[in-house]
Amino acid sequence: MRIEKASISRLNDTDFSNLKFGETFTDHMFVCDYEYGKWVDPRIIPYKPIEIEPSANVFHYGQAVFEGMKAYKDDSGKIWLFRPTENYKRISISSERLAMPELGESVFLSALNELLTLDSEWVKSGIGNSVYVRPFIFGSEHCIAASPSKKYKFMIILSPVQSYYNGALKVLVAEKYSRAANGGVGYAKAAGNYGSQFYPTGLAQKDGYDQIIWTDSKDHKFLEEAGTMNIFVRIDDTIITAPTTDTILDGITRKSIIKIANDNNIKVEVRPISIDEVIEAHSKGRLNEIFGSGTAVVVSEISSFGYKGKNYDLKKIENSYAETLKSIITKIQYNLIKDPYGWRSEVSAIKV
Ligand code: COI
Numbered sequence: 001m002r003i004e005k006a007s008i009s010r011l012n013d014t015d016f017s018n019l020k021f022g023e024t025f026t027d028h029m030f031v032c033d034y035e036y037g038k039w040v041d042p043r044i045i046p047y048k049p050i051e052i053e054p055s056a057n058v059f060h061y062g063q064a065v066f067e068g069m070k071a072y073k074d075d076s077g078k079i080w081l082f083r084p085t086e087n088y089k090r091i092s093i094s095s096e097r098l099a100m101p102e103l104g105e106s107v108f109l110s111a112l113n114e115l116l117t118l119d120s121e122w123v124k125s126g127i128g129n130s131v132y133v134r135p136f137i138f139g140s141e142h143c144i145a146a147s148p149s150k151k152y153k154f155m156i157i158l159s160p161v162q163s164y165y166n167g168a169l170k171v172l173v174a175e176k177y178s179r180a181a182n183g184g185v186g187y188a189k190a191a192g193n194y195g196s197q198f199y200p201t202g203l204a205q206k207d208g209y210d211q212i213i214w215t216d217s218k219d220h221k222f223l224e225e226a227g228t229m230n231i232f233v234r235i236d237d238t239i240i241t242a243p244t245t246d247t248i249l250d251g252i253t254r255k256s257i258i259k260i261a262n263d264n265n266i267k268v269e270v271r272p273i274s275i276d277e278v279i280e281a282h283s284k285g286r287l288n289e290i291f292g293s294g295t296a297v298v299v300s301e302i303s304s305f306g307y308k309g310k311n312y313d314l315k316k317i318e319n320s321y322a323e324t325l326k327s328i329i330t331k332i333q334y335n336l337i338k339d340p341y342g343w344r345s346e347v348s349a350i351k352v
Contacts, residue, residue: 229292
């Protein structure tokens with residue numbers, strides 16, 4: 001791998017106590033090109049604009065997939081990733097669905113390790129501080145025929161972050177718009193899955209909601225995701241989350257939560273859950289929590305939801321499952337407790 005270092009670092013000009021999510025980037029980025037059937041020229045170069053022709057596939061047909069990961073620094077200065085091979089598997093699944101070429105696992109992992117080692121000072125220790133890692137692949141061939149690009153770029157950029165949301169969320173249950181349909185791309189981390197949420201989410205925000213709970217596109221009955229997160233509903237003392245079908249992203253935080261809950265005597269059901277069931281549980285005082293999970297937020301509590309013109313508030317409960325699960329997963333991520341699952345992966349430039 002070629003490495004070209006930035007001549008001047010922006011580190012000392014960055015106010016780490018005042019970061020807005022996704023607006024600040026580290027000194028370097030990783031780039032690798034796909035041409036003539038193979039990935040070539042992996043390199044780390046200073047973070048800067050790239051030149052792409054206006055006819056590139058990504059601008060017209062949207063061949064673009066991405067991943068979201070976080071790097072955490074422990075108190076001894078070691079940097080950790082959380083289940084990075086799961087992100088590799090998922091970007092491969094996403095790429096296949098978007099007719100994009102497969103990336104080698106060693107390119108993905110060595111790029112992450114090299115880049116994070118070079119920009120390690122950007123990763124600050126302390127719970128809440130992390131670097132959000134954004135690997136992405138897009139079609140870069142200059143050709144506007146509606147067919148898969150013959151050229152791609154795989155890149156990784158790094159963004160120092162603090163928390164994604166401040167406080168619990170107010171969400172609106174989708175009755176008209178859909179995020180994904182059967183047979184579509186909902187399970188892929190395709191750029192278009194996010195872009196298509198902006199308009200309906202904007203409408204919901206005008207009405208005072210933070211995010212939308214996406215429901216199945218056929219009947220708008222079953223809960224699928226919450227904004228950019230997977231969703232969990234606690235009825236009595238059981239947490240319920242939808243199975244990951246072709247409309248739901250196979251969230252890495254989601255599956256980690258399921259495992260941690262199972263191992264900590266929290267009952268989990270993975271099954272379809274309808275909005276009718278949620279409202280009935282609310283009316284009987286059995287709806288205890290709703291929360292979302294995702295890399296960016298880890299776990300985010302939902303304090304109320306709107307459905308068919310009515311708002312349903314959830315009581316704030318002590319020792320919520322959301323807090324308990326978030327605390328365990330966070331401590332694993334920051335190397336504060338033992339990791340019985342082998343999920344933590346130490347960042348090291350040589351050990352890939
Ligand atoms: C993540 O949690 O990594 C996401 O996908 C959210 C992101 C779109 C900000």
